[in-house]
Amino acid sequence: MAASAEAARMAAVRRYDILDTPPDGAYDRVAALAARLFEVPVATVTIVDEDRIWFKATHGLEGVTEIGRDPGLCASAVLTNDTTVIPDTLLDPVACSNPLVAGPMGVRFYAAAPIITADGYRLGTVNVLDTRPREISEADSATLADLAAVVRDQLELRLSALHVLRAEQERRKVEEDKRQAEEEARKRAERDKAAIAAFASTLQRTLVPPALPAVPGLELACHYKTASPQEVGGDFYDVFPVDGGRWAFFLGDVCGKGAEAASVTSLTRYTLRAAALVDADPTAALKALNAALLLDAAVGTRFCTAIFGLLDPARDGGFTVTLATGGHPPAYHLSP
CATH class of the missing domain: 3.60.40.10 (PPM-type phosphatase domain)
Structure with a gap:
């Protein structure tokens, strides 16, 4: 059941086609707003891929675009519909081994709200991180969830624009294919017409003398033209x-x-x-x-x-x- 649920979640991630896209100001503003509202040095917008946590936007975390999924703070947060809050990461059995916690950054506080699609799939998280332990209120958790909803809405808008763009590209492709087919048909018809005319002309020349002979004492002349160059006359x-x-x-x-x-x-x-x-x-x-x-x-x-x-x-x-x-x-x- 867990494997099938994860496969369905990954299908939703692929549907939004957001992984490895360039920076986008809308998501960057969400990360900056989260850092300012919660007065934390680091805030991120992440998408949870099969084997990595990819950062769509970061504030206070320069030079990092992705980290491994296991063990992962976001990987755990994406498993629930509720906001995940870890007041002290060193006291959490999963979080304590995370590179952001055990590494030079020394993250001690972590909170994340899942980015949930309209059909219930959790794509990633909006996260706030601090280097000191702390608590947040239920109102703060709701605010973080609202920021995740903003990201969700932005993803939906982007997906809708992609659908319109792809539909337009497909329409143009169909029109271009039709135009090319018509052009090829026109060229083929012209080639066929020229070939028929050449064949008819060649055949016609075999049915009449190429020139009249010289008859002593007699002047001969003739003129002959078929009604159509595409048809052999009788x-x-x-x-x-x-x-x-x-x-x-x-x-x-x-x-x-x-x-x-x-x-x-x-x-x-x-x-x-x-x-x-x-x-x-x-x-x-x-x-x-x-x-x-x-x-x-x-x-x-x-x-x-x-x-x-x-x-x-x-x-x-x-x-x-x-x-x-x-x-x-x-x-x-x-x-x-």
Whole structure:
């Protein structure tokens, strides 16, 4: 039972987080006030730790921050709810061996009031010490208890401030973590967007010729821009040589956008190129494309429109243009 009670008391000490904190004027004033009220050379405010008596405040006891708990005056005083008074320490079997009594200081009188929390735990004591034996009245004992209550109230105020501070720190940490998460998500989205755009751009470049070939006697030009840099368009075009000095060209559009449309676009482009090398007739090329699309299960319900043209050089230096269309809007013939 004693061990469990001490463990609970130490948990209360830890809860107030007061051990080894720097000097505080409020506790120093309590020690100074106790010394003045009781007309003693030494007064202290102590917290009783597991194996030591730690001095939160001292008056008349310079250079001492802690002493061992056993044998200890404060260690005994913290065991009771009442004010402990030892008129003559040399006559007390426990106090007589204390370093403050047996040592150079020669304490002969000791009185202590426990610092008791609202839930009944005794954290330490407010003490007055003298180098001569003496007696104090019940009113003096009550005054010492009031000083211990002042220390208790100060500890409660400090604990309340700590809770507010920690809650604010936790709130700020949550906000900072949220801000960092949002910032990381934004950066990740930007990286993903850039990667998608780079992928789409690279894929798009594989679906159209990097440059139009130089055709003798003919000036060629093209311009193509996708609606979105993040999506691969389904449009395609090409110009390439076939047999007999002739040139073939095509342009078209696969329904939809993205990777699935790109796969059909790639199939369409290379099918038309291969078909033209076998039979450059525009109608035959489009029939070969249609057959290839119908046979490829990956195409699914996707379709494309296309125009296929054949450029046949004429003797007068012009070209004969033969066109076949597969559902595509008609080509325009513009005058100079």
